[in-house]
Amino acid sequence: MSWFIRFNKPFDVLPQFTDRANADAPRSTLSDFIDLPGVYPAGRLDRDSEGLMLLTDEGRLQAQISDPKHEMAKTYWVQVEGEPDATALKALRDGVELKDGQTRPAKVREIDEPPMLWPRTPPIRERKTVSDSWIELTLREGKNRQVRRMTAAVGLPTLRLIRYRIGDWALDDLAPGQWDSLQMPELKVAPQRKRDRRPRR
Structure with missing residues (x-):
């Protein structure tokens, strides 16, 4: 089997x-x-x-x-520090320049906190003076720690990263x-x- x-x-x-x-x-x-x-x-x-x-x-x-x-698509739910604006989202869609080259165009959209979300142990760090938000990001490549580096490059540090889908499987x-x-x-x-x-x- x-x-x-x-x-x-x-x-x-x-x-x-x-x-x-x-x-x-x-x-x-x-x-x-x-x-x-x-x-x-x-x-x-x-x-x-x-x-x-x-x-x-x-x-x-x-x-x-x-x-x-x-180039199998992989979709991530990403909790980021800050609020993504149109400029940051466009940069993620078009490709971000990283030390090992520019990323390929990606699909990205703002989402609400996923309803099926489970508590993380330990919880993420929270800053009372800085808000956080969620985006959904779909890539067809796999650079080392790519999602975290992409969001950091557009001023949205990743707080929590969850892979939701790989190809046809979720x-x-x-x-x-x-x-x-x-x-x-x-x-x-x-x-x-x-x-x-x-x-x-």
């Missing part, structure tokens, strides 16, 4: 099954929640981020989801720390290269 699962990763959980860097005081990892042989994450999600991860024991599916060349009502099994999708078959039938000379 092949496994394809979705998992709602809690805050402060490493997106891997072991913590070799801290053998004396290991941090929480995927193995604290998932006990399935041979499954591996299809892509990463930072320790200080929350939300959807997809895992599988099918190598080709893992590659199709995680390889940037497939968190829906999956609670933090829970996983469930999904139907294995059809694997895309790479087109075969036409053979050159011309006679050799």
Whole structure:
């Protein structure tokens, strides 16, 4: 049996099954929640981020989801410090210049606090003199800590980051720390290269 699962990763959980860097005081990892042989994450999600991860024991599916060349859309709910104005939203849509290059155009919109939101442990830091707000951001690339760097570049530091959707799969009502099994999708078959039938000379 092949496994394809979705998992709602809690805050402060490493997106891997072991913590070799801290053998004396290991941090929480995927193995604290998932006990399935041979499954591996299809892509990463930072320790200080929350939300959807997809895992599988099918190598080709893992590659199709995680390889940037497939440009699979990923949607994030982002709580930011401050109120986004038209200039900041346009910059996020058009692409933001980062140290490792300009980001591709993204979809972004202001949203209300998600109704299905769960409490975070520990809670985010709050400043009484500065308001916060939520945006929904959809990307088709995966630079390191990209969402946080993008919002910081337009003057909206990220306070909380939740990945809600990867491609066709969403968190829906999956609670933090829970996983469930999904139907294995059809694997895309790479087109075969036409053979050159011309006679050799």
